[in-house]
Amino acid sequence: MKIGVLGTGMVGQTIGSKLIELGHEVKLGARNADNEKASAWSDKAGSRASHGTFADAAAFGELLFHCAVGAAALEVLAAAGDANLSNKVLVDVSNPLDYSKGMPPTLLVTNDDSLGERIQRAHPALRVVKTLNTVNCSVMVNAGRVAGGDHTMFLCGNDASAKASVRELLTGGFGWKDVIDLGDITNARATEALLPIWVRLWGVLKTGDFNFKVMR
Amino acid sequence: MKIGVLGTGMVGQTIGSKLIELGHEVKLGARNADNEKASAWSDKAGSRASHGTFADAAAFGELLFHCAVGAAALEVLAAAGDANLSNKVLVDVSNPLDYSKGMPPTLLVTNDDSLGERIQRAHPALRVVKTLNTVNCSVMVNAGRVAGGDHTMFLCGNDASAKASVRELLTGGFGWKDVIDLGDITNARATEALLPIWVRLWGVLKTGDFNFKVMR
Numbered sequence: 001m002k003i004g005v006l007g008t009g010m011v012g013q014t015i016g017s018k019l020i021e022l023g024h025e026v027k028l029g030a031r032n033a034d035n036e037k038a039s040a041w042s043d044k045a046g047s048r049a050s051h052g053t054f055a056d057a058a059a060f061g062e063l064l065f066h067c068a069v070g071a072a073a074l075e076v077l078a079a080a081g082d083a084n085l086s087n088k089v090l091v092d093v094s095n096p097l098d099y100s101k102g103m104p105p106t107l108l109v110t111n112d113d114s115l116g117e118r119i120q121r122a123h124p125a126l127r128v129v130k131t132l133n134t135v136n137c138s139v140m141v142n143a144g145r146v147a148g149g150d151h152t153m154f155l156c157g158n159d160a161s162a163k164a165s166v167r168e169l170l171t172g173g174f175g176w177k178d179v180i181d182l183g184d185i186t187n188a189r190a191t192e193a194l195l196p197i198w199v200r201l202w203g204v205l206k207t208g209d210f211n212f213k214v215m216r
Numbered sequence: 217m218k219i220g221v222l223g224t225g226m227v228g229q230t231i232g233s234k235l236i237e238l239g240h241e242v243k244l245g246a247r248n249a250d251n252e253k254a255s256a257w258s259d260k261a262g263s264r265a266s267h268g269t270f271a272d273a274a275a276f277g278e279l280l281f282h283c284a285v286g287a288a289a290l291e292v293l294a295a296a297g298d299a300n301l302s303n304k305v306l307v308d309v310s311n312p313l314d315y316s317k318g319m320p321p322t323l324l325v326t327n328d329d330s331l332g333e334r335i336q337r338a339h340p341a342l343r344v345v346k347t348l349n350t351v352n353c354s355v356m357v358n359a360g361r362v363a364g365g366d367h368t369m370f371l372c373g374n375d376a377s378a379k380a381s382v383r384e385l386l387t388g389g390f391g392w393k394d395v396i397d398l399g400d401i402t403n404a405r406a407t408e409a410l411l412p413i414w415v416r417l418w419g420v421l422k423t424g425d426f427n428f429k430v431m432r
Contacts, residue, residue, distance in 0.1 A: 154413070191413065194413060201396070204397070210432035216426035
């Protein structure tokens with residue numbers, strides 16, 4: 001499948017590389033077509049890897065990943081362009097982290113709204129699925145990295161078929177065994193609100209290789 | 217030990233009954249000394265159970281539990297009186313839930329402050345330990361009710377010896393096996409922020425008998 005990955009940081013590169021490994025074609029999107037990180041990544045990632053602008057990556061992908069920092073999400077998607085987003089599934093793995101007041105970060109939006117909802121409202125024809133934002137990027141694409149994959153991923157979104165196809169990717173190549181569908185995109189409020197405890201546990205456990213399992 | 221439990225709802229009664237079962241003396245505190253629920257509870261709970269005002273319960277207890285609804289917390293503790301609170305350990309199990317905008321509830325305070333911190337700031341001589349607020353009251357006092365107790369409880373607070381004595385109660389009579397100390401009371405922001413996903417999971421799982429386990 002052709003997949004567009006918006007964002008060239010560690011998260012975008014890790015997801016892009018995993019998708020290449022799974023046999024997909026991936027175009028990494030950046031603000032500028034000559035982004036150095038994206039260029040270096042696509043040189044290394046082989047013949048199915050390419051890069052371009054956010055609009056190039058969005059036009060290329062049948063499926064899209066939003067991997068830019070949360071604070072930039074709306075700007076990134078505006079640059080991608082509605083014509084390139086319409087009716088596509090967008091997996092939003094980002095978090096609205098605000099580091100401006102020091103560590104640990106607070107959230108730019110929370111409680112009665114979320115970044116997932118803001119993206120969905122700004123692009124009504126996009127089928128936003130919020131997931132993977134509750135673990136670090138190494139665990140996102142390889143659930144087995146923690147406790148043999150014995151832990152939980154949440155997803156939410158307004159479009160049932162979009163969620164079904166994302167679930168397939170999660171339980172397939174990404175190795176997730178327990179995926180809980182929380183419901184519509186307003187549930188992004190709940191999964192983004194896991195970040196405050198995530199960053200604190202990261203400090204206590206001294207590793208990002210952990211995750212929650214819902215025991216029931 | 218003599219323990220004062222502030223709050224006469226299901227949470228206060230469940231914790232009170234468990235503490236009685238563990239051999240402690242418990243006074244349940246209410247707004248008024250003739251509270252019907254508190255009276256019915258202490259009649260049923262046996263000779264080590266009693267009830268009175270918030271101030272009576274606070275004066276009685278060497279250890280205190282705050283089990284009133286979060287929205288009433290500061291008022292309840294003001295009624296308990298600083299003279300009765302000074303230098304005591306208070307286990308705050310409450311959450312700042314706001315049902316005024318419908319379901320699911322939002323939080324009255326979150327992100328850059330928390331109810332745990334507000335209680336600590338209002339009563340500097342109180343040794344506040346925030347814990348147990350991330351599970352329902354049946355699980356609070358009997359961790360084994362879910363997955364044989366194989367899941368995680370968080371605690372935080374500014375006073376190390378207060379946390380040590382609360383940890384002892386959790387891992388003793390309440391049956392908790394994995395208790396993670398997140399640090400000072402500002403970490404209540406993180407554990408109170410688990411409520412949004414808790415209430416949504418309760419809706420999806422159709423039971424309150426679940427909890428998170430931190431897999432690492």
